[in-house]
Amino acid sequence: MTGAVTAVTPREQVARPAPAIELTGVTRQFGDTTALDDVTFRAEPGQVVGLLGHNGAGKTTVTRLVAGLVAPTRGQVRLLGHDPTTDGVWVRRRLGVLPSSQLVDLRMTARENLVFAARLFGLPAAAVAPRVAAVLEELGLADRADDRAGTFSAGMRQRLALARVLLPEPPVLLLDEPSSALDPVAARELRDLVRTASRSQGRTVVLCTHDLAEAAELCDEVVILASGRVVASGPPAELAARLDVTAVVDLGCDPADETAAAAVLRRRGTPGERTGAGEFQVPGVDRAGVPGLLSDLLRDGVRVQAVAPRHHTLADLYFSLHTTRDGGAA
Amino acid sequence: MNGDAVRAIARRDLTAVARDKGVLAPMLIVPLVFVVVFPALAFGISQVSVDLGDFARILELVPRPVLDALPADPSVRLALVFASYVVPPLMLVVPLVVAQVIATDAVAGERERGTIEGLLLAPVTDTEVLLGKLLGAWVPALVVGLASSLAYGAALDVLFWSTLHHLLLPTGSWLLMVLWFGPAFSAAALGLTVLVSAQARSVQAASQVAGVAVLPVILVTVGQLTGLLLLTGWVVLLAGLALWCLAGWLTVLGARALRRENQVA
Numbered sequence: 001m002t003g004a005v006t007a008v009t010p011r012e013q014v015a016r017p018a019p020a021i022e023l024t025g026v027t028r029q030f031g032d033t034t035a036l037d038d039v040t041f042r043a044e045p046g047q048v049v050g051l052l053g054h055n056g057a058g059k060t061t062v063t064r065l066v067a068g069l070v071a072p073t074r075g076q077v078r079l080l081g082h083d084p085t086t087d088g089v090w091v092r093r094r095l096g097v098l099p100s101s102q103l104v105d106l107r108m109t110a111r112e113n114l115v116f117a118a119r120l121f122g123l124p125a126a127a128v129a130p131r132v133a134a135v136l137e138e139l140g141l142a143d144r145a146d147d148r149a150g151t152f153s154a155g156m157r158q159r160l161a162l163a164r165v166l167l168p169e170p171p172v173l174l175l176d177e178p179s180s181a182l183d184p185v186a187a188r189e190l191r192d193l194v195r196t197a198s199r200s201q202g203r204t205v206v207l208c209t210h211d212l213a214e215a216a217e218l219c220d221e222v223v224i225l226a227s228g229r230v231v232a233s234g235p236p237a238e239l240a241a242r243l244d245v246t247a248v249v250d251l252g253c254d255p256a257d258e259t260a261a262a263a264v265l266r267r268r269g270t271p272g273e274r275t276g277a278g279e280f281q282v283p284g285v286d287r288a289g290v291p292g293l294l295s296d297l298l299r300d301g302v303r304v305q306a307v308a309p310r311h312h313t314l315a316d317l318y319f320s321l322h323t324t325r326d327g328g329a330a
Numbered sequence: 331m332n333g334d335a336v337r338a339i340a341r342r343d344l345t346a347v348a349r350d351k352g353v354l355a356p357m358l359i360v361p362l363v364f365v366v367v368f369p370a371l372a373f374g375i376s377q378v379s380v381d382l383g384d385f386a387r388i389l390e391l392v393p394r395p396v397l398d399a400l401p402a403d404p405s406v407r408l409a410l411v412f413a414s415y416v417v418p419p420l421m422l423v424v425p426l427v428v429a430q431v432i433a434t435d436a437v438a439g440e441r442e443r444g445t446i447e448g449l450l451l452a453p454v455t456d457t458e459v460l461l462g463k464l465l466g467a468w469v470p471a472l473v474v475g476l477a478s479s480l481a482y483g484a485a486l487d488v489l490f491w492s493t494l495h496h497l498l499l500p501t502g503s504w505l506l507m508v509l510w511f512g513p514a515f516s517a518a519a520l521g522l523t524v525l526v527s528a529q530a531r532s533v534q535a536a537s538q539v540a541g542v543a544v545l546p547v548i549l550v551t552v553g554q555l556t557g558l559l560l561l562t563g564w565v566v567l568l569a570g571l572a573l574w575c576l577a578g579w580l581t582v583l584g585a586r587a588l589r590r591e592n593q594v595a
Contacts, residue, residue: 064594067450067451069450069591069594070590070594088590091453092453092454099448101444102445103447105445106443107345107346107349108342108345108349112342116338116342119334119338120335120339120453121452122332122453
């Protein structure tokens with residue numbers, strides 16, 4: 001009995017016309033509970049796609065469907081054109097998943113964990129030791145390679161888990177909350193790693209995260225899930241621009257002119273909210289309305305020090321969507 | 331079939347168990363009791379001039395042909411009945427404990443620790459995962475069980491040589507018990523353990539349920555002692571065959587329970 005070894009490189013997926021990951025009308029039920037309801041999205045080769053949503057939104061179920069751990073009740077899941085349900089081994093050989101659960105055995109050393117993974121993924125025997133050493137070095141664990149994972153901090157365990165995911169160099173990465181246990185420096189390194197995986201190595205990355213700033217920074221596309229349904233998807237900036245909330249301008253003036261400024265705002269019908277000495281948040285004014293506002297203030301002798309139209313962010317959209325769905329509570 | 335992956339899973343399970351003192355302890359203590367304590371106890375009984383009292387009634391339960399083959403000295407006779415008829419079936423506990431400890435840790439323990447998903451995310455089939463788990467538990471059970479039985483037989487032969495002037499063990503039925511019935515019993519117990527562990531929420535729950543496998547050992551021992559189930563060659567052969575069939579059936583059920591879908595759903 002010998003392990004079938006298939007070298008897989010990111011180029012292989014680039015050569016394929018099929019999307020890296022594609023879900024079409026996928027519904028998954030567990031008993032009476034619907035974990036996913038008619039979910040459709042795709043991740044193209046080389047893209048970083050963010051999967052956002054509260055706990056229980058269905059992110060982990062998507063991960064398990066793509067990895068072939070569970071089958072869809074309805075709909076179709078494909079990884080590089082292959083069905084994970086019927087072609088699970090092929091799919092998992094090309095998919096690196098960082099699950100939310102514990103990936104490494106705490107009773108074994110970092111090196112043993114990686115050698116075990118290398119054997120499961122069928123790396124050639126001669127390639128195992130150098131590849132393991134390279135990944136340990138890349139993730140900053142070379143000094144602790146022969147220590148048991150149980151003695152590691154949470155951040156180091158997460159880095160070891162990432163090392164295990166990256167070890168077989170899969171063309172598609174599915175990372176579930178990868179920065180959750182990392183300190184700010186390690187989280188930044190992780191973001192660099194994701195960028196490198198996507199931009200330099202051509203890997204597709206699906207990032208399940210709660211960190212909206214991280215998603216906005218890294219992702220080409222985001223898919224927002226709520227109660228198992230896709231409630232929004234697209235590039236982060238486009239989604240934020242689509243946000244149907246009132247535009248707001250932050251206004252700052254000389255504190256001595258605060259009363260005059262308030263009078264101007266009242267006269268315009270947008271009294272706004274005082275946020276500090278000489279500072280107001282003015283709703284109902286977008287970028288196009290800024291010159292008019294400035295003109296009115298200057299005419300009344302208000303010494304304006306700052307006018308800043310607010311940019312809508314992914315976070316604004318996310319909270320807006322969830323506020324609507326949850327009936328007020330974000 | 332990815333044999334490298336199967337061996338890697340088995341080796342990893344064994345390494346992890348060997349590093350966990352709480353898991354390793356019962357695997358070492360039980361064989362030690364059988365190999366050291368029981369032969370010493372048997373030898374002690376043979377050396378003490380005892381008033382058989384109630385023990386005489388136990389000897390009356392032993393089939394006549396068996397008793398007639400033993401020396402007339404009541405102490406030696408009691409010691410040899412204990413050593414040759416009571417302990418050998420009880421020794422099935424050794425491979426049973428080894429198989430159960432490893433398999434419970436490898437299946438229920440892995441799920442309890444949350445590492446099962448990492449294994450299921452690897453490019454291996456459900457069958458390869460099952461085979462890795464079975465191999466990792468069954469081979470050590472066989473090795474430890476066989477080594478314990480051989481060590482037990484050797485200890486008895488050394489201790490009783492001056493009394494009997496011939497080897498007490500091996501006998502034909504003892505060899506059948508060790509080489510045929512024991513492995514079959516371990517396999518069946520392992521199948522039960524995997525089936526239970528694949529569905530149990532914790533190692534503790536799995537151990538408690540799988541522990542029922544010790545009941546047949548007690549029944550066989552009592553049957554042997556009372557003459558209700560004398561483990562002659564044919565009985566051992568047929569019982570072993572039945573156990574192999576049971577092991578196969580339990581393994582099929584265990585394989586279903588261990589499917590990815592059932593483990594993460």
